[in-house]
Amino acid sequence: MENFKRRHSKLINSSRLLYQEYSDVALNKAIQSQKRADSLAEDLELSSPSSPRLRRKVQSPQNSYLQRLSVSSNASLWQEIPMIRGSRMLLNMSRDDQKLQEAKFELIMSEASYLRSLNVAVDHFQCSSELQVLLTNQEHKWLFSRLQEVRDVSACFLFDLEEKFEENMFNFNVCDVALRHAPEFRRVYLPYVTNQTYQEQIFQRLMNGNTRFQQVLERLESDPVCQRLSLKSFLILPFQRITRLKLLLQNILKRTPPESDEEVQATQAYDALEKLIKDCNENVQRMKSTEELIYLRQKIDFECKIFPLVSQSRRLVKCGELMALDFSSLSAKWKLSTRPIYLHLFNDRLLLSRPRENGRFVVFDHAAFSDVRGEKCEMKLHGTNKNIFRLFLLKNNQGKRVEFLFRTETHSEKLRWISALAPPQGEPDLLESPDSPQVQCIRTYKARENDELALEKADIIMVMQNSNDGWMEGVKLSDGERGWFPSEHVELISSKHARQMNLKEEQRVKNAKQQVFCKK
Template sequence: PTLLLYQEYSDVAINREIQRQQGPEPGGEEEGLGEATPPENLSPTSSFRSSRGSAFSLWQDIPDVRSSGMLDSFSNEERKLQEAKFELVTSEASYMRSLAIAVDHFMLSRELGECLGAQERQWLFSKLPDVKDVGERFLQDLEQRLEEDILRFDVCDIVLAHCPALRRVYLPYVTNQAYQEQTYQRLLQENPRFSSILARLEEHPICQRLPLTSFLILPFQRITRLKMLVENILKRTTPGSRDEDTATKAFNELKKIIKECNSSVQSMKRTEELIHLNKKIHFEGKIFPLISQSRWLVKHGELCEVDTQTMSISGSKLKLPTRPVYLHLFNDCLLLSKKKDTWKFVVFVHAKIGELKVKDISQKLQGISGYIFHLQLCEGQLLKHQILLKARTESEKQRWITAMVPSDPEMSGDQIIENGDLSQVQCMKSYQAVEHDELTLEKADVLQVKNITSDGWVEGIRLSDGERGWFPKTYVEEITSRSARMRNLREKNRIKCATQKLEEEFL
């Protein structure tokens, strides 16, 4: 069979995960093994070959496993555990194959190198060779373990041992991603030689019609996928066993690395954004230091202020004169301003976020159409300013209200389990957040639904990490099987309990 590159391999694997998370549990608690079986040609790796040189996509298909005569002594759960471990190894091999193309075919291309400056090359490829070196050593250890004991191998202790090295290379690589994207776009627009050499390199059969960008983003995708693979192993380990313990530790370390990567990317973007805004926002006669380490933008945009002074009735209809007002909502304060010209805002009132009072009054006003809410800005107990605001859509109104009355982040993760069988959706195609209050979704993410607006936006909490945010309804599908929903909650709970147990032991 042809060896798949990681990009295609992970597509197949994720689609399989989607089917598993949406499907009811055949025969109650037990799922059959069939649904975990990848298609026959899913052979991403030369990583595990029999002496005859063919590669295998399933652990149970390896001749040494088949011929051992031991397969029947494994319970269904034990088989699924070994398959989950084997998938981590085969997918790592597939990933390394794609990374090798990124480095050898693109980065080390003499032609491409000649049309790039040293700084551009650094921004475009960053620490890619280091990522590849660390990955190769990791894969070597995994394959060696497989060779030693094909029937009862474990991988989580190896993952755990490699976490410091993974962190060392992934953190700078992922943090550089913003520069990588900007450099790539700029080179395409300004350097015709770059685009023609790149096009030629991308046409090479080795790339299997995939563009350079799909190779550059791999480390970012792999580290999150690795966490998911370890999570799948953890779900299948025996509660209270040493395996569970090691899997939990590996899972937690990967979670920390991902969190660090995300917050490093975020704090870079947040600081740049504040510096940019500081040039544009002016305060009427006040000095307000906008730039602060602990401040970031949560949401911004233009709404209409309803002028209650000049409201009039024509026939039976109420006429609502409005004027534009611009809102900048930070994590600690809200600024209301008037736009002076295309790039300048003059703030006429501001308040701390804890001193805002918001009331949705769309339903309550007879004869008034539109999505209206009432906002009060206070100082201590005193009312400083009040305003009627009108949004263009139901979702715009809901999102502003939700953003101004933030829920306790400590709570939201726990709300998931407490409320039992609530509506769940699953992401069917990945979504990139556009605004600050949106959630970036990866295919196969499962979310519990908090809110759905009439114009097709959903507010949800992701089960795997408790992150909360908005996304378009068209990117997700409802999980209609109750037993699938309950299993998704049980699995989340299982991981939460294992993690808590580990933390308590640590303390």
């Protein structure tokens, strides 16, 4: 890290695009590639963003390709490098080897674009004298966190990638470099992402209550260096990047020769990024859950057996108000009555409450999650009483078995509650689900509730079930995360061949991990 200031990237200006747009172009390209996945005409651009071809220009032989590229247009394809294009080595390479090199080059080019955006974030925003005067030290620290350290780590990573590339443009490795830098990634990304909750809170507070901050920010964002992108889009870059970096390494791993040294390095680098992202998500979830529990503790009263609500291991899975249906007999007739009950479902316990004014709740019953069951109900009722399900407490707070009949507003809410109340399920065996529907995300979706699945463009999801009002429950193939999402954000993958290839590729990654880590 001490050599950072003395080294200069040759790729930093290779693209006019900042990472936000560069990444979007790459993801759109991945979406189009998936649509052509079963076509024999699929080209070599599977993981590369579309861009103009390099301008043909006579160059002095002493200049390296990277130096020339630094003043070229948006070059991003390895095969378009003048030394590579039309060379005998390229012609002798197999199609799979060409795709592997393209995947590696995409990692390098995207890191260059990412560093360019980080430079704007640090030099233009974080180091802004106006913002430094305007914000307190604590506000400035929470807003920008360790962004400068993230930038420095990215710069060192890119420098090493460039050196590796220049050593042998035809057969270069990037996974060993990623693996070597993994400890530095963890050192800066984990605290930065963990701080995300405070970052969002301070940003919203400043936007809502500080007119001067709004004015300064508007002026800074209007500078051409930002390319009409907001400060917020720069602040969220680090988490987006490590997520994308994991997928780029995964794409390389899928193409490396089995049982090769490169496969081992790709697997280890991918695993390091996967663990980092998991730890980042867990830290963010833990902070969010603790805040939710502290807030709920102030809003909840118990009229039954009390138990301590706040716990480090407890997290809110789902909550909401449902309508309980009660049947009572008057002479020879049955009468149906309804009453609102609010459910707070945690990963270890279910609370049933009567809602009160000002967002308060009175808990009248609760049970351990292991003693809770939800089931579909086929009972046919007239009028608005549709979307019914049964809830069983096998042992409530008094040790008794209790049954409830609930009605939801929508079909999707009914299915979501039944799914949330089901016992935990292990990660599905992909090869045992060859006929399960698959969809591809075409528009990013940010999860709004705890049982929802956040989606990024080009994510492939195996669909577990559909509602009749536009929601799906599925599992992301890339990481096994499960949840609900609106169907309007995805497109169906209709080709059976394409679905089988997606499963085969993900299984390839799992097999590689088993081979590498079982040997140890």
